Amino acid sequence: MVTTAGRAPQRGPRRASISDVAQEAGVSLGTVSNVLNRPDRVSPTTRAKVLAAIEHLSFVPNGSARQLRAGTITTVGAILLDIANPFFTEVARGIEDRLAQADHTLMLASSDEDPEREARYLRLFEEHGVLGMLVTPASTDLEPLLELSRRGVGVVLLDRTSPAEELSSVAVDDVAGAAMAVEHLLSLSHRRIAFINGPQSIAQCVDRRAGMVRALEAAGLDPDEAMVEITVSSLNAEGGEAGVTELLAAGTAPSALFCVNDLTALGAMRALRSHGLAIPEDMAVVGYDDVNFASMLMTPLTSVRQPTRQLGEVAADLLLKAAGPGMAAPQRIEFQPELVVRASSGGAR
Structure with a gap:
């Protein structure tokens, strides 16, 4: 300089x-x-x-100042786990589409799965005077969001079912979705399945693990023996690569791999190929989210599909209704997932 x-x-x-x-x-x-x-x-x-x-x-x-004076705030804040993840990109598009119908605008932020970063954005959005916030929590601790709600700020949990009556939520049944994925692998005769999971501070990771355990137990298998869990720090492609590297280093690779989301599955598939392993002949792979690239990979990815854009649209709609005349009571909306089978899953070797 x-x-x-x-x-x-x-x-x-x-x-x-x-x-x-x-x-x-x-x-x-x-x-x-x-x-x-x-x-x-x-x-x-x-x-x-x-x-x-x-x-x-x-x-x-100054539009914000004028809105405050007139009592007609039209800005909504959204804090998602990772807007670089195509899943959250589609969710954000759903939010934006619904807000546009009401002539509202969106302020978008990524917590990067960091509760402290999330807290900073919560303060920033509140100071800005947003109509309300849509939040995919970076932690299982919902007290900061409950405090916002008590201060009169509208809050809707997104991609997380609310355990608190005060908060509306829009989510997918992740326990059922993970169970579907594992049941599919079990139906192909896989009996030892690796699971690349994320931090247990993230509710989706907890629920998807619970779904896997439920499916294994329903099949009469002991999860301690049938499941090889690898925990990674980041729910992205780098995390998936690190998970496979750790798995293969252990020397007893299972015949199938279930990944907590499609980004980790992408990294996992990249790592498997770099180690000379074929998919699904040497290891079957199943992801979660069914993001837009899942069907376009060299080996199209079997994945659990979520109604991604609809999640955002419905969450934004709940927030607008809660802020509108009559102030609608909190609601919990839970969608059911769908398994989309493609070439990446196959029979056990």
Whole structure:
């Protein structure tokens, strides 16, 4: 970086304020405010002077401040686990589509599965005065979200069933979804299945593990013997690669692999191929989410499908209804998943 001694740093032009407009037009602040919000109260001549000043100064009104004054907040905040994950990208699109129907806007943030980062965004959105928040919690501790709700901020849990009566939620039955995936592998004669899972602080990881255990026990198998669980720190492709590397290093690789989501499955498949293993001949692979790339891989991925965009649409709809006239009571909506079978799963070797 190059600096010049004795010279103040150059900045872009200052944004014009409502005071600048009033001074330019030779009117009071109240008159400018009336032109912006109640133009019928201002004479045509004065209104023309103010509009000319606005155009000359390229003045842009502060929408957030005006919404606060009018009591018509139209901004909604959403904090998702990882917006780089195609699953959450589709969820966000669903949120945006529903908000657009109501002429509302979306502020989107990613917690990166970090509760502290999530807490910072919760504060930021509350300070901004959003209508409400849609949150995929980064932790099983919901107290910060309950506190927001008690302060009058609308909160809807997304991709997580709410254990608290005060909070609405929209989710998929992850226990049933994981059970479907494992039952499919069991039907193909796999009897020892690896599971690449994430931190137990994330509810989806807890529920998908519970579904796998349920399926194994229903088949008369001991989960301690039939399941080889590998826990990774990140629910992405790098996590999947690390999980497979750890699994193969143990020397007793199972015949099938269930991954907590499709991104980890993508990394897992990449790692299996780098070790010279064929899919599904050497190891069958099943993912979870059925994101858009799942069917496009070299070996199309068997995955548990969630109604991704619908999750976002319904969650946004719940938030809008809760904030609207009558203030609808909290609701828990839970969708059922669907197993989509493709080439990545196969019979045991």
